[in-house]
Structures are given as C-alpha cells and as structure tokens.
Amino acid sequence: AQSVTQPDIHITVSEGASLELRCNYSYGATPYLFWYVQSPGQGLQLLLKYFSGDTLVQGIKGFEAEFKRSQSSFNLRKPSVHWSDAAEYFCAVGPINTGTASKLTFGTGTRLQVTL
C-alpha cells in the first residue's frame, strides 16, 4: 500500500530564510508525486508535481521539489520564504495508471509559520 510521511508537523522560519519541507513515500513503483498548499479556510492548491523526467521540478510561487528515488523522498524547497507562504503543505502520492483514476494518498501535512 502506498503511504506518505511528512515528519515535520510544524516548522517556523524567518521571512527571507530558506525552507525545506520533507516528504518520504512508500510505493512499489514510480509514483506520481505532488505538493499542495492549503491556506487557512481554503482548499488545496497544487504547487507542483512530478511524473517523470528531470527530477528537479519547478512550481508556482517560487517553490521547487526534488525527487530522489534512492531515498524515496520528494522534498519541497524555497530559497527565500515570504510571510504569505504561511500555510499548511501536503505531500501526496498516486500510482501511474493510464486511463484510470489515481487515488492520491496524502501526508498529514506540515504547518509553516513565518516570522517577520
């Protein structure tokens, strides 16, 4: 069964500092990997995704993530955090199945707090 682990429940960083949110997955084959962000009272917004190819993917809002197969990780990074990045971040994994729906499995989320 597929699973996602986000080991950090809560992270606080200063505005302007760099950020790395960790995500480890368990899956029997190459998965689809996603990072979503949820602002308070809002739905989930897709930040970026990885299907294949270049293991460093760029997303919106200056975020990037790197897929490391050997470590079963898909960590999210941002070189300089802005106060507006304060939100909850979810990593998700889904199977590569053409023509069928992929059931995404979500991690428990990491809440990011940004101090000024």
Added chain:
Amino acid sequence: DAGVIQSPRHEVTEMGQEVTLRCKPISGHDYLFWYRQTMMRGLELLIYFNNNVPIDDSGMPEDRFSAKMPNASFSTLKIQPSEPRDSAVYFCASRGDNQETQYFGPGTRLLVL
C-alpha cells in the same frame, strides 16, 4: 474557469439532522472525488466517481454516508443522520481523463452539535 464549486461553505446542524453537501466539478472533468479532513485523521478519500459512476466507495465511513452524481456537473454527499463526530471539512476535487492532477474546491466546513 470557475474551478470546483462547493456549497454551502459552512454548515452548522444538530445531531440527527440530514446534511447535504454539494459540488460542481470543473467542466469537462470526468473524475470527481470527495474527501474529508479532520485534525485526527488528516485528509481521507471517501469516494470517487468516473463519468458519474461510483468507482470506489471504500472510504465511506458507514451507511449514514451516501454520495450521488446524477450528471457530469453535480454531485452530492449526504449524511443522514448526522453525528458530532462527522464534524470536519469536506472537500470535493475533480480531474480530467488521463490527467493526474486533482483540483480542489474550497471545502465545506461542517459542525454537528
């Protein structure tokens, strides 16, 4: 594109009452998903549809929960009777065929007293 639309955004009801949550997926999307988010259990998939047909309802907690999709542009999630432990945020998401990205609605925050 208006995105996934959910209504109501907030619902407060008393235990035992029927609750109906509504979702309009993105036009042209063939798949629709219902999720529940709680502090204790995180984000859980309840059920999903493909071309209006329920494909997997293994996440539906119990018989008090039911979901329908009478047409491509509308789905409901019904709880009858509701219980306090059903209090959560319920999200609807949709995606297109042969695509893997799910697009989420803003959610319905349900409080059962």
